[in-house]
Amino acid sequence: MALVLALAGLAVFLVVPPFLPEWITFLLTLAWAKALAVLGIVLLLRGGLLTFGHALYYAVGAYTAGFAVKFLGVHDGLVALVLAVATGAGASALLGLLLARYRGVHFGLLNLAFSMVLYAILLKFYAVTGGTDGLRLPTPLLAGVKPDAQHLRLTIYYVTVVLAALLLYVAHRFTTSPLGYTLRAVRDNEVRVEYMGASVSQAIYCSYIVAGVMASVGGVLAGFSVGHIVPEVSFWTQSGEFVFVALLGGTGSVLAPVAGSIVFEFVRNYAFKYSPYTWQMTLGIVLLIIIFFLPGGLWSLTGIARRWGLTTRRWSR
Amino acid sequence: MSAGLTFTYGVVRILNLAHGNLYALGAYMGAWLVLGWGSSAWPALSYLLLLLAAVFIGVTAGPVIERLFLRRVYGKEEEIQILLTFSILLILEDVIKLAWGVSPLFADKPYTYMGVVRLGGVDYAGYPFLLTGIATVTGLLLWLVVTRTRFGKVLISVITDREVSSALGVNVPRIYTLAFTLGAVLAALGGAFTAPMFSLVPGIGAEVIVVSFAVVAIGGLGSIGGAALGALLVGLARATAVHLFPELDLFAIYLIMALVLLFRPQGLFGQVEARRI
Amino acid sequence: MVLETIGLTKFFGMVRAAEDLSLTFQEGELVGIVGPNGSGKTTLLNVITGYVKPDRGRIRYQGKDITGLSPRAVADLGIARSFQMPQLYLSLTVLENLVLALAIRAGRARGFWAPLVRADRLDEARRVLEQFDLEEHATHEAGQLPEGARKLLDVALSFARRPRILLMDEPTSGVSARDKSKVMDTLVPVLKGTGVTTIFVEHDMEVVQRYAERVLAFDEGKVVAAGSPDAVLADPAVRRALLGQP
Numbered sequence: 070m071a072l073v074l075a076l077a078g079l080a081v082f083l084v085v086p087p088f089l090p091e092w093i094t095f096l097l098t099l100a101w102a103k104a105l106a107v108l109g110i111v112l113l114l115r116g117g118l119l120t121f122g123h124a125l126y127y128a129v130g131a132y133t134a135g136f137a138v139k140f141l142g143v144h145d146g147l148v149a150l151v152l153a154v155a156t157g158a159g160a161s162a163l164l165g166l167l168l169a170r171y172r173g174v175h176f177g178l179l180n181l182a183f184s185m186v187l188y189a190i191l192l193k194f195y196a197v198t199g200g201t202d203g204l205r206l207p208t209p210l211l212a213g214v215k216p217d218a219q220h221l222r223l224t225i226y227y228v229t230v231v232l233a234a235l236l237l238y239v240a241h242r243f244t245t246s247p248l249g250y251t252l253r254a255v256r257d258n259e260v261r262v263e264y265m266g267a268s269v270s271q272a273i274y275c276s277y278i279v280a281g282v283m284a285s286v287g288g289v290l291a292g293f294s295v296g297h298i299v300p301e302v303s304f305w306t307q308s309g310e311f312v313f314v315a316l317l318g319g320t321g322s323v324l325a326p327v328a329g330s331i332v333f334e335f336v337r338n339y340a341f342k343y344s345p346y347t348w349q350m351t352l353g354i355v356l357l358i359i360i361f362f363l364p365g366g367l368w369s370l371t372g373i374a375r376r377w378g379l380t381t382r383r384w385s386r
Numbered sequence: 387m388s389a390g391l392t393f394t395y396g397v398v399r400i401l402n403l404a405h406g407n408l409y410a411l412g413a414y415m416g417a418w419l420v421l422g423w424g425s426s427a428w429p430a431l432s433y434l435l436l437l438l439a440a441v442f443i444g445v446t447a448g449p450v451i452e453r454l455f456l457r458r459v460y461g462k463e464e465e466i467q468i469l470l471t472f473s474i475l476l477i478l479e480d481v482i483k484l485a486w487g488v489s490p491l492f493a494d495k496p497y498t499y500m501g502v503v504r505l506g507g508v509d510y511a512g513y514p515f516l517l518t519g520i521a522t523v524t525g526l527l528l529w530l531v532v533t534r535t536r537f538g539k540v541l542i543s544v545i546t547d548r549e550v551s552s553a554l555g556v557n558v559p560r561i562y563t564l565a566f567t568l569g570a571v572l573a574a575l576g577g578a579f580t581a582p583m584f585s586l587v588p589g590i591g592a593e594v595i596v597v598s599f600a601v602v603a604i605g606g607l608g609s610i611g612g613a614a615l616g617a618l619l620v621g622l623a624r625a626t627a628v629h630l631f632p633e634l635d636l637f638a639i640y641l642i643m644a645l646v647l648l649f650r651p652q653g654l655f656g657q658v659e660a661r662r663i
Numbered sequence: 664m665v666l667e668t669i670g671l672t673k674f675f676g677m678v679r680a681a682e683d684l685s686l687t688f689q690e691g692e693l694v695g696i697v698g699p700n701g702s703g704k705t706t707l708l709n710v711i712t713g714y715v716k717p718d719r720g721r722i723r724y725q726g727k728d729i730t731g732l733s734p735r736a737v738a739d740l741g742i743a744r745s746f747q748m749p750q751l752y753l754s755l756t757v758l759e760n761l762v763l764a765l766a767i768r769a770g771r772a773r774g775f776w777a778p779l780v781r782a783d784r785l786d787e788a789r790r791v792l793e794q795f796d797l798e799e800h801a802t803h804e805a806g807q808l809p810e811g812a813r814k815l816l817d818v819a820l821s822f823a824r825r826p827r828i829l830l831m832d833e834p835t836s837g838v839s840a841r842d843k844s845k846v847m848d849t850l851v852p853v854l855k856g857t858g859v860t861t862i863f864v865e866h867d868m869e870v871v872q873r874y875a876e877r878v879l880a881f882d883e884g885k886v887v888a889a890g891s892p893d894a895v896l897a898d899p900a901v902r903r904a905l906l907g908q909p
Binding site: 242243245246247248249250251253254256257258260261263264265266267268271272275279 | 712733734735738739743744746750751752753754755759763764766767768771772773774775776777778779780820821824
Binding site: 114117118119121167172173174175177178179181182183185186189190305306309312316346347348349350352353354356357360361364 | 455458459463464465466468469470472473474475476477479480481483484488592596599600603637640643644647648
């Protein structure tokens with residue numbers, strides 16, 4: 070039932086865009102790409118881990134693509150993608166060694182610290198990273214084929230949505246797997262997890278790598294759709310934005326980040342235009358409202374639908 | 387600054403991400419007052435204005451944040467608490483932009499009043515010495531308040547055991563508000579008195595929280611002595627780095643933090659919390 | 664002899680939680696441990712399971728030295744424990760709690776592709792719930808359970824690991840007087856049925872007298888009396904230490 074609904078939703082996203090104005094398609098592309106970074110945060114949140122530095126992996130992905138184009142002469146988007154999965158996994162595997170020991174505010178701020186270090190590096194090593202100018206990402210080839218210039222936006226959109234949908238499925242498998250449950254168990258009770266014979270730090274470490282790879286892929290996709298990357302993708306405000314969207318969508322489902330991300334991109338598109346100085350304040354106030362009144366995020370609104378019998382938990386009967 | 391952060395954490399057990407914004411508010415308020423009312427005829431007035439700014443920000447913003455928001459999430463999951471202070475951070479960032487605009491604010495009068503000090507044939511600006519003096523005095527005062535006064539004793543009893551203190555008739559919510567306010571004043575004080583050294587731009591709050599978290603993490607959360615040592619280490623590292631590799635000053639801080647945490651995850655003076663089962 | 668402690672000693676500052684404890688436990692027996700608060704009952708469980716390191720002394724399990732192993736390693740060897748305050752996954756349902764325990768027992772804690780919930784695990788979890796009389800709560804979140812059911816689930820989670828030794832920390836504390844015998848009447852037949860060696864710490868004298876086969880009485884980290892329940896509870900030293908009677 071849930072699978073049918075998800076597939077139906079995906080079908081809508083595949084069928085409708087050709088009939089939409091180009092700027093909407095662009096926003097949707099960005100929303101899907103960023104949803105992957107948000108998904109990483111949501112996965113960690115299920116283990117009670119809140120990171121304020123997840124843009125780190127988003128930036129790792131984006132700059133991997135940038136460097137691949139600039140230094141390795143890679144022009145195929147799919148090759149850049151594979152490279153980004155590798156660097157995302159590598160970076161999170163390395164930092165995870167240190168971070169998997171921490172919880173709560175330590176975890177959140179250490180992640181923030183590392184993402185700011187990356188930001189400083191991206192900013193200051195001008196020769197390699199282009200500094201504040203950033204790097205340009207030209208239109209990629211896709212498996213050797215040059216996309217039709219007329220339908221460029223749409224092509225990138227489809228690649229993004231299909232890849233993101235695949236990763237959503239991976240995330241879904243993850244959350245229903247023993248490791249996904251162990252992670253939730255870690256949030257509930259670490260002592261019991263260890264006494265049951267499972268390793269808390271291993272569960273966190275593995276999940277951290279999965280979350281890092283998700284964000285890294287999101288970074289590549291967003292990079293190619295914008296065509297240009299700047300150090301700000303690693304700045305704390307970017308991480309904060311991801312956290313915000315994670316909370317906005319809720320942690321109840323792997324689909325929630327997509328819903329949250331789409332709502333967010335469209336609202337920002339308008340709000341930023343009318344009142345740039347109060348944008349963060351608006352985010353802060355909405356976040357307060359979510360914390361106090363809607364702790365499950367927008368996704369918890371579907372709980373109302375569930376009560377009407379529209380969806381059911383499959384195996385609980 | 388870091389003392390304020392670790393102080394409020396010790397009491398309230400919530401690490402306040404908006405602490406950097408209180409620092410920024412103090413800085414802006416101080417600079418604004420000095421620009422508006424400071425006069426070169428009476429230099430001492432500008433220092434008084436800085437102090438006034440800090441106290442004003444501390445005693446207005448502190449209680450409001452604690453009473454209105456933090457109070458509702460004591461005892462909830464840590465993620466919720468962090469998120470709450472994060473949303474306050476976002477709001478305050480824009481409050482600063484709305485109140486003082488986005489163009490840099492530069493009030494260096496208090497800095498130039500101090501002139502230069504000649505030490506061993508080299509000229510040093512006088513203001514950093516004053517700043518060091520103020521930090522030392524504040525640290526000493528804080529230590530005296532915590533160890534020598536009734537308020538300090540009550541505070542320590544609340545930190546050690548909230549339930550027992552409350553049973554003994556301590557008004558715990560009141561202590562929380564007071565402690566949080568004190569922490570806010572410390573943050574604003576740090577901001578106000580460093581303001582004359584830099585030009586103020588939006589976003590300094592967030593930068594400051596990252597650095598001061600590094601300081602606190604090195605020292606160990608909740609330990610004031612640790613925060614002082616952490617600040618010293620970070621200051622030295624930064625100075626060395628600026629001297630040797632100007633690109634890497636931020637890097638140096640985090641390198642130290644990573645090294646310390648690698649070998650002592652709880653920080654130099656932090657204590658491991660054992661869970662009773 | 665399945666478990667043995669040799670000269671186990673643990674001080675917390677001035678408090679003697681264990682002093683030169685040399686104990687032996689036989690395969691399949693049901694041993695009760697009594698003693699006043701702070702006499703070192705829970706510490707013994709913590710030390711055996713590796714949660715607390717002893718100052719001195721060794722622990723041998725099936726002839727193997729297990730001193731200093733982590734709780735996880737001890738659990739893997741077949742020693743499980745329950746807790747005075749139930750340690751459950753409060754946001755998971757009762758079934759999910761158990762199914763996860765079964766998956767971890769099978770060494771699948773790191774599997775991240777195949778679903779946790781499988782028909783065979785579900786069946787086994789349901790059987791355990793039946794044994795522990797918890798079927799009616801199967802789909803409830805653990806956080807919503809009444810105290811008695813939490814206690815039972817806490818033991819069930821440890822039991823589902825099919826341990827050789829089960830350590831229970833006050834299985835009836837926090838349960839109303841009326842339900843105490845219900846909890847024990849559910850537990851004891853299940854445990855005896857599988858031949859697991861059970862050591863349980865208990866405050867309630869009546870419970871110990873009725874259900875334990877052998878009793879150890881603790882005071883200040885030492886065993887002051889040992890033997891059959893009737894004999895130990897009649898011992899004047901025990902009555903003094905436990906009940907404050909002259």
